[in-house]
Amino acid sequence: MNVKPLVSVIVPVFNQERYIGRCLRSLLNQTLHSEQYEIIVIDDGSTDRTPYALELFHDAIVPLRNERNQGLPASLNRGIRAARGDFIVRVDSDDYVNANFLNILHFFLDQNPRHDAVACDYLLVDDHEQVLERVNCMDEPIACGIMFRKAHLMETGLYDESFHRHEERELRIRFEQKHHIARLELPLYRYRRHDHNITNDLDAMELHRQRLISKHGVDGSTASSAARRSMQ
Template sequence: MKPFVSIIVPMYNVEDYIEECVNSLLRQTLRNIEIILVDDGSPDRSGEIARRYCGKDARVKVIHKKNGGLSSARNAGLQAATGDYIGFVDGDDFVAPAMFENMYGAAKKDDLDIVMCGFHKHSDTEQAYFPPPLPAGRLLLSWDIKHELKRAHESRFIWYVWRNLYRRDLLKQNQLFFYEDIRFAEDSPFNLYAFYAAKRVKAIDEGYYMYRWNPQSLTEVPYKPYMDESLIRQYRAKKRFYETFQLLDECADDLVTYMCKHQIPMLLANACAEPKPSKQVRRHIKDILSYRMVQSCVKATSIRNTKLLTGQRLVLLLCKLNVPILLELFFKRNLPSKG
């Protein structure tokens, strides 16, 4: 019987968490699912643990591949998926037992292309709930979705694929895959295309997904050597999306403000987290300030922009003045930081 939902789980260095993750999927109240565990060349025991599950439950499939990053692992899962809908769960996270039954039920009831839910972010000491950024319980049609795209970065509804359930035919017919050369914040370009292609979308205000704060995960480590190139490629992919669908004029302010509010500070904080002497850190900052995307966004954004916080305005001013030494002092004072 064809599975209702395919759940794609990329794995890399998650041997401490993968059992809790897979167990939460095997406990799903929706039984007709397939679980695709993608071993992305993990050097730990993740692949071995996955094979053990495969031998216990016919719904579990395992893909072993050469390391290519999260996008590559998700693409491998997409190629193998056979379900009517597709969900993503990261190997160090877990989900509520009714997640896929309730989301699949909502999708079938309203013939949805994408269903979104909320999530809990938790650690050993605390937990916080993040509701879906789209209007909960409201059926969004094509016009509504395109209106939301004008504030996609402000509302952050294009963040994260793991809180969404996607109709597989939507992804297949539009040939939607993840950019494999983007190794950080790869979700948002994928979601821009997916939501633009969707005709019917709904959000459910329930925290079905459990995002684990893992200090060793790719998103949490202080310094990421691949960040600059990834964010440049991400920016180019987003601009290409807006240009392709003639949305650049309507969406430019949202993108540029986001760059100055989040991604340029993220680049600068990352440079300052690099374990190198100040002279080399300042050279890196100078390089960042010379990037075409940084220069155009800094030039287009006023320091009076009311969407920027005081610290973000100060960073923007220092970027406009091109003073690497003061930027270094600012971010090193505020480390550890993700921007």
């Protein structure tokens, strides 16, 4: 019997043959029962050995592939639309997570229906997985490590596919206009810093920051704190 999962994990990947295996192993080693979650991996037209790396996990993931590169937000939206779970969480292909990541985030939302999403703190790690610092997810928010109720994501309108940087800020600004993201003070996510992070392209980051301001009047860096104040 094909059991409907509770949680859908969305993993977008493009030319990450070096890291994707570590990411998926951490997701397969969860304390949440394997029948209760699915891992949807969207290969955005990789040209390296990423497809081969994914084939090693073919029995354990839901593979989707864009024949040509469509960009990160488009891949994320494809994964979310394909998701069967009522809860959605994004994990980037060069990151990895604690074994209790899915279990604890899902349990929190299940037991706290007034919260629409929950973000966990994270550990910033280097390319050798040495911990650089522990980070408060509300003070320095990242795109991942946030579990959403899928219905609210769909209502919000998913990612704006024209934002190839700061796509998570743009989504979060719209999401927090109606919904609440709680903070879980547990560092369950591992955010890897390396030379090939897309956030290293400062010109592109600034371009899309200006687009955020043009669209919403803010750049998203203060949106979370403003939303939290409105909930108090």
